[in-house]
Every structure is written in structure tokens, then in C-alpha cells.
Amino acid sequence: MTAVVFEIEKFATHDGPGIRTVVFLKGCPLRCMWCHSPESWKPEMERYPDGTVIGREMTSDEVLAEVLRDKDFYDVSGGGLTLSGGEPLFRTAFSAELFAKAKGKGLSTALETSGYAPAAVIDQLSAVTDIWLYDIKGLDSARHRDQVKVDNAPILRNLRWLDAHGARIILRCPMIPGVNDFKENLAALGRLADELKCVERVDVEPYVPYGIDKARKLGLKVYEAPLPPMGYADEIVGKLSRLTGKPVRLG
Numbered sequence: 001m002t003a004v005v006f007e008i009e010k011f012a013t014h015d016g017p018g019i020r021t022v023v024f025l026k027g028c029p030l031r032c033m034w035c036h037s038p039e040s041w042k043p044e045m046e047r048y049p050d051g052t053v054i055g056r057e058m059t060s061d062e063v064l065a066e067v068l069r070d071k072d073f074y075d076v077s078g079g080g081l082t083l084s085g086g087e088p089l090f091r092t093a094f095s096a097e098l099f100a101k102a103k104g105k106g107l108s109t110a111l112e113t114s115g116y117a118p119a120a121v122i123d124q125l126s127a128v129t130d131i132w133l134y135d136i137k138g139l140d141s142a143r144h145r146d147q148v149k150v151d152n153a154p155i156l157r158n159l160r161w162l163d164a165h166g167a168r169i170i171l172r173c174p175m176i177p178g179v180n181d182f183k184e185n186l187a188a189l190g191r192l193a194d195e196l197k198c199v200e201r202v203d204v205e206p207y208v209p210y211g212i213d214k215a216r217k218l219g220l221k222v223y224e225a226p227l228p229p230m231g232y233a234d235e236i237v238g239k240l241s242r243l244t245g246k247p248v249r250l251g
């Protein structure tokens with residue numbers, strides 16, 4: 001089975017426990033207004049106007065061979081393979097196959113996801129996923145539809161299903177100044193983290209403007225948020241820490 005991989009990041013230490021290799025797949029059904037990787041939206045390979053190719057079609061065996069090159073580092077650090085995107089659940093069969101093969105080689109598997117997928121997909125991936133790095137972008141459904149262009153109901157339903165089935169979950173919360181960092185959203189995030197027994201931690205991910213130039217080159221548009229002021233990340237971590245009993249840290 002193949003998928004289009006647009007980046008492989010080695011020695012990552014912020015995308016799951018230990019030292020990990022993060023594999024980014026192209027294809028995403030969401031359209032977050034602040035997206036930092038609009039080059040991942042289309043599932044197929046494409047080119048920037050200067051001819052630079054985005055993505056490479058790879059088999060699951062090719063990806064696994066690349067990931068296994070650093071197995072010694074995973075073994076000593078408790079790390080492994082993280083699949084990200086785009087949205088890896090968009091490539092369900094590939095992701096399930098790659099994770100099954102990775103687990104067959106003794107690798108830990110982490111899935112970085114928006115959680116926006118049919119329930120059956122979550123069920124299928126849960127069998128081969130050790131830890132879920134689960135994005136929560138906002139709890140207000142109308143704002144979510146406006147800012148992310150999809151409903152947050154299936155995302156929350158899938159999250160509760162994983163919690164009920166004992167999954168290991170880290171919530172990842174992108175914080176975009178003036179967009180979703182208002183106090184009602186932070187309070188709702190705190191309540192959600194407390195409600196879910198399997199949420200181990202909440203990671204705050206402050207806005208980065210990485211998507212703007214890439215979107216411009218591709219003729220796409222992403223929102224240019226004001227850059228977070230000095231101390232912004234610490235301030236959000238502090239506020240959220242007072243709103244939940246779960247650990248909160250900078251992601």
C-alpha cells in the first residue's frame with residue numbers, strides 16, 4: 001500500500017514519548033484557518049510554481065525501513081514512530097498497515113490526529129496505536145465550523161470513545177491569538193481534560209506563521225494571526241493549568 005509522504009522528521013522529541021521519527025502524510029479534510037502546512041491539504045503529489053515537488057509516493061515497507069534506521073534511539077529513549085499529516089486518518093488503510101508492521105518490529109506507535117474520521121476508522125486504528133496525540137482546536141461548535149470548516153461533534157465523539165476504551169491520550173491544543181485563546185474556550189478545554197480519565201496531559205501549541213508563504217505560493221489563503229507576544233505560551237499554560245487537574249505543558 002502507498003501514500004504520499006511530504007516530510008520525514010527524525011529525532012523529534014515533541015511528538016510523543018522519547019525520540020521519534022515523525023512521518024507526515026499528505027491529505028487533510030480540514031481547513032484550519034491558521035494551517036501551518038497547507039501543502040498537505042491535497043492527497044496527491046504537487047509542485048510549487050518553481051517546480052519543487054511536494055511529497056513522494058512511498059510504500060509502507062519503504063517508510064518502515066526508513067523509520068527502523070533509528071531503532072536504537074527509540075529503544076533507549078522509549079520512542080518510536082509518530083504518524084502525522086495532513087490527517088493520517090484520511091489514509092486509513094495505509095496508516096493501519098504501517099502501524100501493524102511497525103508494531104510487528106517492536107516499535108511504539110503514536111498518531112497525531114484531528115480525530116475527524118468515521119467511528120469505524122477510529123476503531124480500526126485503535127488496535128495498532130499506542131498513544132493518541134489528539135488535537136482539540138475549539139469546543140464551540142459554530143466557531144469550529146467557521147474556523148476549521150468541519151463540525152467538531154464527530155471529533156469529540158471519537159475522543160470520548162477512545163477514552164471509554166482505555167486509549168492513552170494527550171490533548172494537543174493549538175492556540176491562535178484572538179481566535180481560540182479566549183477564556184470560555186480555555187475553560188471548556190480544562191473541563192474536557194478533567195472529564196476524560198485517559199487524558200494524560202494537555203499540550204499547548206502556540207501559533208506559528210509557517211503556512212503563510214507556502215499557501216501564497218500555492219495560490220491558497222491562510223489567516224495571518226498576530227504573532228504571539230512575548231510570554232504568550234507561558235501565560236496560556238498558566239491559565240490552563242488553573243483550569244484543569246491534568247498536567248499542562250508547552251507542546
Ligand code: SF4
Nearest residue numbers: 028030031032035086
Ligand atoms: S492544521 Fe493540520 S488539521 Fe488543520 S488544515 Fe492544516 S494540516 Fe489539516
